[in-house]
Amino acid sequence: MRIAILTFDGFNELDSFIALGLLNxxxxxxxxAEIASPSSHVTSMNGVVVEAQQTLEFANEADAVIFGSGIYTRAIxxxxxxxxxxQLDPLRQLIAAQCSGTLLLARLGLLADMPACTDLTTKPWVVQAGVRVVDAPFHAKGPIATAGGCLASQYLAAWMMAKRAGFETAASALHYAAPVGEKDEYVERLLKxxxxxIDEPAG
Incomplete structure (x- = not known):
């Protein structure tokens, strides 16, 4: 599984880095999982400069794609x-977005009539794009998933792992990252x- 985490200037570090760390x-x-960007370097909303590991076009060949959010997403x-x-293909790829990244999915026509999650700031723009926004941290239909809230990146990672590698493998990976003293409860809540x-989990 090769995963492109689309990361643009003004990106939210929690979106890109949490998913990157968990999936790897x-x-x-x-x-x-690799950071894929439209330029060789991108600067986060808090001034962290990151060197892209892949070009933006890597997303077209990847097995899965995550759209992170950022302060310039509306302009993007x-x-x-x-x-x-x-040029993404939901018949072949898992495609997910977080917060304002959901707006990009809408612009690309990938949401169709499915409801989606996003953050409160982005919600009016997503609604304006013709998408029904649900008050939930995570929602998915088939190969498309959206999440709302910075820390909801863990749900996107958990969904991808469970959908492609099975719940047991996903639980093991998440267990390592979960806080000490509450690992079992934390993983159980994530996967719940x-x-x-996930209609037909692997494994």
Missing amino acids: RLKADGWK AENSALLDRL VVRPF
Whole structure:
């Protein structure tokens, strides 16, 4: 599983880095999540400069794609030259978005009539794009998932792992990262959120 975490200037560190760290817990199983950006370096909303591991076009060949959020997402959503570089295929790929990244999914026509999650700031823009926003941290239908709230990145990672590697493998990876003293409860709560959206888990 090769995963592109789409990361643009003004990105939210929690979105990109939490998903990156959790998904790469499955390296031994052949998983590799990488930061994919439209330029060689991107600067986060708090001034952290990151060197891209992959180009934006890597998303087109990846097995899964995550759209992170950021303070400039609305401008990115209006940048057709940038979005035209993305040719995603939900028949082959898992595609997920967090917070304002949901707006990009809407602009790319990937949400169709499914409800979606986003953050409170982005909600009016997503609604304006014709998408029904639900008051929930996570929602998925088939190969498309959305999450709302910075720390909801853990749900996107958990969903991808459970959907492609099975719940047992996902639980093991999440258990390592979970807080000491509450690991079992933490993992159980995470998987409880994504389980209803996985029809036929692997493994």
